[in-house]
Amino acid sequence: xxxxxxxxxxxxxxxxxxxxxxxxxxxxxxxxxxxxxxxxxxxxxxxxxxxxxxxxxxxxxxxxxxxxxxxxxxxxxxxxxxxxxxxxxxxxxxxxxxxxxxxxxxxxxxxxxxxxxxxxxxxxxxxxxxxxxxxxxxxxxxxxxxxxxxxxxxxxxxxxxxxxxxxxxxxxxxxxxxxxxxxxxxxxxxxxxxxxxxxxxxxxxxxxxxxxxxxxxxxxxxxxxxxxxxxxxxxxxxxxxxxxx
Amino acid sequence: xxxxxxxxxxxxxxxxxxxxxxxxxxxxxxxxxxxxxxxxxxxxxxxxxxxxxxxxxxxxxxxxxxxxxxxxxxxxxxxxxxxxxxxxxxxxxxxxxxxxxxxxxxxxxxxxxxxxxxxxxxxxxxxxxxxxxxxxxxxxxxxxxxxxxxxxxxxxxxxxxxxxxxxxxxxxxxxxxxxxxxxxxxxxxxxxxxxxxxxxxxxxxxxxxxxxxxxxxxxxxxxxxxxxxxxxxxxxxxxxxxxxxxxxxxxxxxxxxxxxxxxxxxxxxxxxxxxxxx
Numbered sequence: 001x002x003x004x005x006x007x008x009x010x011x012x013x014x015x016x017x018x019x020x021x022x023x024x025x026x027x028x029x030x031x032x033x034x035x036x037x038x039x040x041x042x043x044x045x046x047x048x049x050x051x052x053x054x055x056x057x058x059x060x061x062x063x064x065x066x067x068x069x070x071x072x073x074x075x076x077x078x079x080x081x082x083x084x085x086x087x088x089x090x091x092x093x094x095x096x097x098x099x100x101x102x103x104x105x106x107x108x109x110x111x112x113x114x115x116x117x118x119x120x121x122x123x124x125x126x127x128x129x130x131x132x133x134x135x136x137x138x139x140x141x142x143x144x145x146x147x148x149x150x151x152x153x154x155x156x157x158x159x160x161x162x163x164x165x166x167x168x169x170x171x172x173x174x175x176x177x178x179x180x181x182x183x184x185x186x187x188x189x190x191x192x193x194x195x196x197x198x199x200x201x202x203x204x205x206x207x208x209x210x211x212x213x214x215x216x217x218x219x220x221x222x223x224x225x226x227x228x229x230x231x232x233x234x235x236x237x238x239x240x241x242x243x244x245x
Numbered sequence: 246x247x248x249x250x251x252x253x254x255x256x257x258x259x260x261x262x263x264x265x266x267x268x269x270x271x272x273x274x275x276x277x278x279x280x281x282x283x284x285x286x287x288x289x290x291x292x293x294x295x296x297x298x299x300x301x302x303x304x305x306x307x308x309x310x311x312x313x314x315x316x317x318x319x320x321x322x323x324x325x326x327x328x329x330x331x332x333x334x335x336x337x338x339x340x341x342x343x344x345x346x347x348x349x350x351x352x353x354x355x356x357x358x359x360x361x362x363x364x365x366x367x368x369x370x371x372x373x374x375x376x377x378x379x380x381x382x383x384x385x386x387x388x389x390x391x392x393x394x395x396x397x398x399x400x401x402x403x404x405x406x407x408x409x410x411x412x413x414x415x416x417x418x419x420x421x422x423x424x425x426x427x428x429x430x431x432x433x434x435x436x437x438x439x440x441x442x443x444x445x446x447x448x449x450x451x452x453x454x455x456x457x458x459x460x461x462x463x464x465x466x467x468x469x470x471x472x473x474x475x476x477x478x479x480x481x482x483x484x485x486x487x488x489x490x491x492x493x494x495x496x497x498x499x500x501x502x503x504x505x506x507x508x509x510x511x512x513x514x515x516x517x518x519x520x521x522x523x
Contacts, residue, residue, distance in 0.1 A: 024419050073350075074351040075347075075348065075349070076521065091349075091351060093349045094345070097346055097349050098262075098346050102273065103265065111261045114257050115346065119257055
């Protein structure tokens with residue numbers, strides 16, 4: 001099976017600043033920009049995401065999952081190693097990025113779609129589908145600042161889910177909207193999978209991961225603990241923090 | 246190069262961001278876009294009162310246009326200047342202003358300063374259009390010079406893009422940049438022949454002669470300023486209706502290329518670390 005993403009020896013370092021001189025005055029007075037120590041949020045992470053799979057990233061808080069996800073989404077650049085993508089990638093780390101509160105839902109769909117990498121034509125084609133999915137037809141010409149927070153997120157999510165990439169990277173944004181909307185999302189991901197697309201998602205809910213993913217990688221303190229078929233890795237992960245159960 | 250291809254792919258994003266700012270700008274105001282014209286108009290009235298009525302600055306009549314009106318003469322330099330200063334300001338803040346986007350979505354970051362400058366450019370184009378109508382109404386034969394004026398406008402925008410690219414990166418690392426630049430802009434305005442004609446500087450420079458026993462005159466130092474050349478070129482085309490001095494054109498071109506080169510280089514070098522640096 002071919003791979004959608006290949007992660008090789010990836011390391012991401014952050015600087016922990018004990019003193020950071022972000023103004024010119026302090027930088028000059030102290031004769032240095034900062035005092036810091038290096039912290040590796042990720043080190044030596046290597047795994048493959050098979051094409052057409054739904055791939056889950058699990059691990060405890062602060063283990064480096066989100067950093068890894070941001071590296072996959074090209075928002076952060078790894079200090080070491082490389083990540084190779086095969087196909088168009090779209091990241092859903094936040095819904096409604098770049099929404100302008102004073103503009104209408106319609107205008108924001110075009111804006112948000114463009115930010116996520118869709119062309120005007122694509123958006124026009126999918127416009128009805130997006131509006132339909134979000135369930136805000138009635139208010140589509142109202143400024144989004146008048147939307148309820150649920151409507152806002154649903155609209156953002158509907159745009160993002162319709163980007164139609166080969167690889168979709170998702171960060172715990174599944175938990176938006178009411179139960180009905182969540183069900184719709186689940187179905188959309190299902191369609192996605194049947195269409196042979198790859199999904200990478202981070203979630204704290206093992207239930208979600210178990211039901212959706214076929215492959216899982218477990219990240220612990222910046223290192224890859226285990227990667228492989230979902231059931232095995234989830235079992236090992238559950239065991240690690242609840243050995244007696 | 247893949248980077249160029251990526252930038253071309255972001256054309257629609259760029260136009261969307263510009264439209265977002267243009268549309269959002271005067272939402273919920275009664276006068277809407279008219280506000281964009283209020284600023285230059287008020288500046289024109291105040292500067293005309295101070296510099297023409299009180300200080301009695303008399304720029305030479307337009308040659309060969311024959312125009313002789315201080316407000317028009319002033320606007321021919323003031324509009325490019327206010328665009329420059331406003332666009333540099335919003336360009337340098339563009340990365341910080343779009344914090345939410347930079348940390349959450351991947352796209353070529355270059356579109357942010359670019360869209361900030363273009364948004365200002367859009368407003369400026371309207372101001373220039375009104376000025377052009379006024380110039381023609383007052384007897385300037387502007388028609389054949391419109392393409393030259395447009396070319397100059399594009400050149401100034403490119404220059405601003407270059408400056409903004411470098412400054413927006415500086416501003417991410419040192420937030421002082423924005424405050425420093427607003428001070429610099431105040432000084433810069435008076436070091437540029439916007440509210441007074443260049444001829445006054447020439448006269449003084451000739452009187453003083455070489456500085457500190459060298460051949461360097463005040464005018465030579467004064468001419469280092471790229472904006473001086475831009476303003477002179479704009480005045481030549483709009484007010485005088487003649488082709489700008491070749492020296493001014495050359496200086497504008499060199500400064501634009503240099504600014505774009507340096508700005509692009511700095512931007513490329515820091516672009517990848519932006520999401521963390523914020």
